[in-house]
Amino acid sequence: MRPLPRSFYDRDTVVVARELLGKNLVFTPDGGPRIGRIVETEAYLGPHDLAAHSSKGLTDRTRIMFGPPGHAYVYLIYGMHYCLNVVTEREGHASAVLLRALEPVQNLSGRTCGPGLLCKAMGIDKRLNGHDLLSDDLFVAEPSSPECFRIVARPRIGVDYAGAWAKRRLRFYIRGNAFVSRP
DNA sequence: TCATTGATGGTCT
DNA sequence: GACCATCAATGAG
Numbered sequence: 001m002r003p004l005p006r007s008f009y010d011r012d013t014v015v016v017a018r019e020l021l022g023k024n025l026v027f028t029p030d031g032g033p034r035i036g037r038i039v040e041t042e043a044y045l046g047p048h049d050l051a052a053h054s055s056k057g058l059t060d061r062t063r064i065m066f067g068p069p070g071h072a073y074v075y076l077i078y079g080m081h082y083c084l085n086v087v088t089e090r091e092g093h094a095s096a097v098l099l100r101a102l103e104p105v106q107n108l109s110g111r112t113c114g115p116g117l118l119c120k121a122m123g124i125d126k127r128l129n130g131h132d133l134l135s136d137d138l139f140v141a142e143p144s145s146p147e148c149f150r151i152v153a154r155p156r157i158g159v160d161y162a163g164a165w166a167k168r169r170l171r172f173y174i175r176g177n178a179f180v181s182r183p
Numbered sequence: 184t185c186a187t188t189g190a191t192g193g194t195c196t
Numbered sequence: 197g198a199c200c201a202t203c204a205a206t207g208a209g
Contacts, residue, residue, distance in 0.1 A: 042201070051201070061194060079191030081202050098201060116202050158201050 001026060001033075003139035009069035013088040013095040017043040018151055018172050020086070020097060020140065024105060027122050028137045034122050036102030036112055037143065040173040040180045042156045044085070046095045051162035054094035064130045066094045072138060074119070074129040081116030082125050086133060086140070100157075100171075103179045114181040150175040157182065 001024065009016060020038050027034045044052035053075070054065045064073040065087055073085040073096050085096040102112040102121070110121040119125065124138075133139050153169040160166050173180045 044201075053201080056195070059195075075201085076193060078200060078202050079193070083201060085201090100201085114202070156201070161200085 001141040001144075003134045003141060006068075006070040006134055008140075009086060009088050009133070010090060011088070013043045013045050013097060014170065016086070016088045017041040017097040017170070020099070021151060021172060021174055022143065022146060022149060024141045024143050025099065025102060025122070026139055026141055027124060029123050032107050034107040035105040036108055036118070036122065037105050038099055038101075038140070039103050039177045040099075040101035040171070042098040042100060042172070043170040044096050044098065045170070046089075046093055049095075049162075050165045051156060051159035052095070054096075058094075062094065065096050066092055067130070070133045072124075072128050072131040072133060074124060074126050074131075076126060077116070082119040083115040084119055084122075084124050084128075101173070101179050101181045103177060113179050149177070 020041050023038050025036050025038055047054045054062045058066050068091040069087050071087045073087055074082055077083055085098045088095045088097055100115045102118050108121045111117045112121045131138050152173050152175045154171045155167055155169055156171045
């Protein structure tokens with residue numbers, strides 16, 4: 001299993017969010033790799049997207065989002081949960097895709113149907129903020145035997161404060177998948 | 184089954 | 197000091 005190339009991430013964020021569905025997230029902190037199939041994502045388009053953290057501008061927290069594509073953006077939310085994003089598009093564009101749910105494939109314990117639970121099950125925390133996804137220990141890979149599926153597009157979760165941007169259908173998930181956080 | 188709420192701390196104003 | 201890209205527990209219906 002090999003990491004997807006950086007060119008995969010250096011594209012339109014909606015395209016990346018949709019194409020991440022069905023791919024495998026791989027994290028190998030020690031011993032055997034922990035693998036989950038990505039079944040739910042959300043696109044955050046950049047500083048103009050009022051739901052995106054980068055709409056606050058370039059700060060310590062959003063620094064990674066403003067960086068080059070193919071890196072992990074990990075942040076703490078509500079004081080207790082980590083969320084994992086992948087940075088997309090060219091450096092400075094400040095867009096990313098939030099990984100919201102996984103279908104367990106290997107070495108995962110606990111629930112994975114939500115961005116906080118996903119990180120807990122994988123063992124991902126803020127130490128991985130800024131981590132290159134073209135690395136040996138954390139990356140996304142093409143599954144060995146891809147399955148067919150249909151994609152559902154819905155408004156993003158928990159961004160009601162973002163006005164019209166909250167209504168945009170920038171949440172994507174695999175139709176009928178049992179591990180989607182809120183079908 | 185659905186709506187409400189508490190936990191808990193980093194980030195921004 | 198307010199807000200928050202969440203989750204689990206609670207209680208009403």
